[in-house]
Amino acid sequence: MTGPLMAYAADQLKERFTVHELWKAEDKAAALAELKDRVRGVAGGGAHIKIDGALFDALPKLEVVSNFGVGYDNVDAAEAGRRGLIVTNTPDVLxxxxxxxxxxxxxxxxxxxxxxxxxxxxxxxxxxxxxxxxxxxxxxxxxxxxxxxxxxxxxxxxxxxxxxxxxxxxxxxxxxxxxxxxxxxxxxxxxxxxxxxxxxxxxxxxxxxxxxxxxxxxxxxxxxxxxxxxxxxxxxxxxxxxxxxxxxxxxxxxxxxxxxxxxxxxxxxxLPHVGSASVHTREQMGQLLVDNLKSWFDGKGPLTPVVETPWKKA
Missing domain, CATH: 3.40.50.720 (NAD(P)-binding Rossmann-like Domain)
Incomplete structure (x- = not known):
């Protein structure tokens, strides 16, 4: 996780996956070096850590980035697409x-x-x-x-x-x-x-x-x-x-x-960026973030891939 998520989503991720809360690490470079051969997915929340080529380089086993929000300008989706990675967002629910x-x-x-x-x-x-x-x-x-x-x-x-x-x-x-x-x-x-x-x-x-x-x-x-x-x-x-x-x-x-x-x-x-800031909608967004990761690691592919990283089931 590159940034904090509401407990509704974070708790589900921790039940299913081994979760590393990268934004809490004092030395993020050292944390990434220790995790580089283990991390296969990223749950992106907020703009705490840029999800770009540098992060992709640090995580060579990475397969999928599940972003919290319909907007994903904090993610270099074009670079992810060039590397064969999948990026998902949370459209419709908000x-x-x-x-x-x-x-x-x-x-x-x-x-x-x-x-x-x-x-x-x-x-x-x-x-x-x-x-x-x-x-x-x-x-x-x-x-x-x-x-x-x-x-x-x-x-x-x-x-x-x-x-x-x-x-x-x-x-x-x-x-x-x-x-x-x-x-x-x-x-x-x-x-x-x-x-x-x-x-x-x-x-x-x-x-x-x-x-x-x-x-x-x-x-x-x-x-x-x-x-x-x-x-x-x-x-x-x-x-x-x-x-x-x-x-x-x-x-x-x-x-x-x-x-x-x-x-x-x-x-x-x-207003302080509250467009989707209701409990109901943020829970729905969090659920879709979680569901994208679960679907990917269940071998079913992403639910809502962004246009830069289209997905076709083999």
Missing amino acids: TDEVADLAIGLLLATVRQLPQVDRYLREGKWLAGAYPLTTSLRKRKIGIVGLGRIGKAVAHRLEAFGVEIAYHGRSRQADVAYRYYPSLVEMAQDVDTLVSVAPGGDSTYRIINAEVLEALGPNGIVVNVGRGTVIDEPALIKALQDKTILSAGLDVFEDEPRVPAELIALDHVVL
Whole structure:
């Protein structure tokens, strides 16, 4: 195990396997040297230890990496694929939870719910009503990354009667929403961006100053994907200069370190990466991590391999 997992998953792993908690080792290099001929699987949790070529070199008997989370930018999956290793993640089980949170964060940002709560608690209602806010009514929503979670967000947004568009690597034949191959062009035509895009080189800071400028002074950005998708300095400047109206963020570029400039802004909503953070969903994610390892070592292959390490049963 490269990082701590909730007891629900960790206890099951310890019942079935000999588990080495690498993140606890004071001298990790020495621990890896001692384990190099024994470790065949990795349970990856969090960003405590990078799961990359260096770790693969240290564990020559490694066969499979089971990652906790649908995102796996902490794992060099491409390198794993080149070496014939299997990497799995935990899709689907967190889709609804993250989509629910995205809608909640969008509403909280649009209607300034945290700010309104503080207004009441500070006794300011006694002096007068809270100023009117913007509304979700008549907003045009552009979804960045229409994968499983993006589709679930779009499905929920349909109930609000808003216009929906999306940007991604390619047009999807099974959806009726308008597709934009250019993120800037979509930003020009919508006033709200909801990013559910994964991390990685292909999405690094794609929501940049040009996109924010195109979004305009009524624009709102919500991010429940990966913090690296947004150019944070550009976002901070756009919020300070009122180039856009507001932002609701559950993810950041260098977690858990959030820029002081963002925290100082009262017209944004900031959450500590809690998109899937319910007991129910984290237990389901942990169970899928465990089930992937059990299935692999039972000779049945992985349950949810990532695209970089596809699996075909012999």
